[in-house]
Amino acid sequence: MNQYYPSFLAFLDHEDKDGAIGYVLNLLREKKITLENLYEDLITPALLDFTCLLEDHEICVWKEHFRQSIIRTLTGATYPFVMERVKSITKNGKKVLVFCPSGEYQEINALIVHNYFLLAGFDSRYIGTDTERDDVLSAVRVLKPDYLVLNVTNHFNVVVSKKIIDLVKAKYPSVKIVISGRGFEQPGATDHVTFDFHIHEGQDIAKLGGAK
DSSP states (O other): TTTTHHHHHHHHTTTTTHHHHHHHHHHHHHSSSSSHHHHIIIIIHHHHHHHOOSSSSHHHHHHHHHHHHHHHHHHTTTTHHHHHHTTTSSSSOOOOEEEEEEEOOOOHHHHHHHHHHHHTTTTEEEEEEEHHHHHHEEEHHOOOEEEEEEEEGGGGGGGHHHHHHHHHHHTTSSSEEESGGGGGGGGTTTTTOOSEEEESSSSGGGTTOOOO
16 A cells, blocks of 8 residues: 555545645655556546445535545646656657546546556547537547547446447547456456557557557
8 A cells, every 4th residue: 555545535534625625736746656667556546445434324415525626636746746746757659548438427537548648658639528429429530549448437328438439439449448447357257349459558659559
């Protein structure tokens, strides 16, 4: 366990948004953690390890949403550190579009994946959550990416993802499809989905740098 995780988790457990963000920003400024540490050792476990011991399910729901809201704001607040890192990174000339398909509203992982692509030297664009099929096709037509990344947290959205992928493959066969997110980690989730690469963790993205 990362030594800073218990303190970070305590801020989240008390819904202390300012405390959590200030704590992480200080860690980054003082170079006690890297962006990779933040994503892998703080944010990811904080999202996965949420448990609510309260009997009132309604309270548990808003507490989880509150935690996600804090982490979403934190992800945005730390973007200047991403920009600073990117200045010293050699670009690989490959363009990436990252999005969440229609019906998918949880975008934290998608934002982190987008940042990982930037840190790996890609020209990455995050085009948003709950992105309709036609908007995806329009973005692919105009921006001409090398990779299209679909991020799914809710496994129920795998079906709509498959439809989008099939359309993109039919219209733009040269675009490589990349999938990410917990929705694609469910047993059988990728059985009928056509894709070129599956991101399980951030370090997988570096492997795409030399892909053709």
